[in-house]
Amino acid sequence: xxxxxxxxxxxxxxxxxxxxxxxxxxxxxxxxxxxxxxxxxxxxxxxxxxxxxxxxxxxxxxxxxxxxxxxxxxxxxxxxxxxxxxxxxxxxxxxxxxxxxxxxxxxxxxxxxxxxxxxxxxxxxxxxxxxxxxxxxxxxxxxxxxxxxxxxxxxxxxx
Amino acid sequence: xxxxxxxxxxxxxxxxxxxxxxxxxxxxxxxxxxxxxxxxxxxxxxxxxxxxxxxxxxxxxxxxxxxxxxxxxxxxxxxxxxxxxxxxxxxxxxxxxxxxxxxxxxxxxxxxxxxxxxxxxxxxxxxxxxxxxxxxxxxxxxxxxxxxxxxxxxxxxxxxxxxxxxxxxxxxxxxxxxxxxxx
Numbered sequence: 001x002x003x004x005x006x007x008x009x010x011x012x013x014x015x016x017x018x019x020x021x022x023x024x025x026x027x028x029x030x031x032x033x034x035x036x037x038x039x040x041x042x043x044x045x046x047x048x049x050x051x052x053x054x055x056x057x058x059x060x061x062x063x064x065x066x067x068x069x070x071x072x073x074x075x076x077x078x079x080x081x082x083x084x085x086x087x088x089x090x091x092x093x094x095x096x097x098x099x100x101x102x103x104x105x106x107x108x109x110x111x112x113x114x115x116x117x118x119x120x121x122x123x124x125x126x127x128x129x130x131x132x133x134x135x136x137x138x139x140x141x142x143x144x145x146x147x148x149x150x151x152x153x154x155x156x157x158x159x
Numbered sequence: 160x161x162x163x164x165x166x167x168x169x170x171x172x173x174x175x176x177x178x179x180x181x182x183x184x185x186x187x188x189x190x191x192x193x194x195x196x197x198x199x200x201x202x203x204x205x206x207x208x209x210x211x212x213x214x215x216x217x218x219x220x221x222x223x224x225x226x227x228x229x230x231x232x233x234x235x236x237x238x239x240x241x242x243x244x245x246x247x248x249x250x251x252x253x254x255x256x257x258x259x260x261x262x263x264x265x266x267x268x269x270x271x272x273x274x275x276x277x278x279x280x281x282x283x284x285x286x287x288x289x290x291x292x293x294x295x296x297x298x299x300x301x302x303x304x305x306x307x308x309x310x311x312x313x314x315x316x317x318x319x320x321x322x323x324x325x326x327x328x329x330x331x332x333x334x335x336x337x338x339x340x341x342x
Binding site: 005006008009010011012013015016017018021022025026028029030032033034035 | 170171173175178179182183186187190191194195203204207208211212215216217218219279280295296299300301327330331334
């Protein structure tokens with residue numbers, strides 16, 4: 001007797017799963033949702049959809065970039081971020097500058113205020129003191145309407 | 160095949176019924192392959208369930224590349240069996256699959272009149288190396304082509320042919336030895 005190996009292996013095709021189990025598993029599996037990836041969505045959908053997605057992403061990036069520039073006073077953010085030492089230097093320089101400007105302003109203000117107070121407190125100022133003005137008015141002798149020397153000189157020139 | 164490609168594309172778009180049809184077509188084959196590898200029906204049921212659940216969840220990753228969908232499923236099944244033995248660390252011989260526990264299509268029952276022969280084949284298969292068993296089951300039970308077997312196992316067609324030839328030769332030798340001792 002000779003064993004037909006390939007024929008015997010083929011007979012194993014008769015193995016079948018339990019039908020009830022097959023149905024239960026089918027239902028359980030189809031309750032799940034297949035996973036999706038962005039790569040697959042972009043690959044399988046229309047190029048136009050992909051274009052819209054890229055455009056939207058680019059617009060969002062530009063908006064985000066302009067917003068960042070406004071908040072940083074127009075200074076590029078990325079260059080500063082690349083160097084933390086530079087960032088710290090910028091920060092310390094900014095504080096010093098603010099402090100020096102404040103000191104200068106306060107000094108000028110002090111001078112103006114001092115001058116104003118002195119002016120107000122000074123009662124001997126000649127052009128503002130009413131007593132002085134009255135004294136000058138009484139003591140001033142108005143000049144005569146004619147001056148003989150001037151008359152002589154005029155005669156010489158004219159004649 | 161074009162019909163199957165349409166089903167796959169629908170399934171990749173998330174259509175459950177399309178995947179359901181693929182399930183109906185391939186579940187019995189994958190189950191049989193796994194049962195012949197792990198021997199125990201509960202283990203085979205668990206693994207078959209996991210294989211199709213994984214296939215459904217990752218259906219978008221499937222690319223035809225000239226190979227049928229079945230090769231992709233067999234690859235998942237083969238990896239599942241490897242993982243099963245790696246984690247369980249308990250090898251059960253294929254000969255322990257009881258002939259009585261195998262659910263047989265009533266129309267094919269007459270083929271099992273000679274149960275001794277069937278039992279002998281299972282014993283001989285169990286003596287082969289793991290990859291040789293896999294090649295013979297895929298090739299002669301599931302009737303995959305060499306190209307499909309190679310794709311499922313991640314090997315070249317040449318390597319599959321060599322394994323197949325070696326396995327058949329070994330199986331014949333076991334058969335001759337068995338008949339010499341039993342008859």
